[in-house]
Amino acid sequence: MRNLVDILCWVIGIIALGIAIWQFILFVNSPGVEGNTTHLWYAIGAAIVGLVSLLGYFLRHVNKEEEIHITQ
16 A cells, blocks of 8 residues: 555656646747746646655655665
8 A cells, every 4th residue: 555655646746747847838938928827827836736746755765774684
């Protein structure tokens, strides 16, 4: 079950960061001086979701000691 949560964090994080990049590109390419600010807000929101998701994954693995078994 723990691996499923880890995979879910990665999938949500990568998809959200992809959406953030896509929305930021739409914001930059929109006509006008100010551009379409809704795309910018969507990009900021998706980036926050992605970063929180990936941060949650890394915080779950802090101070984990891996056991190394030496066999003869």
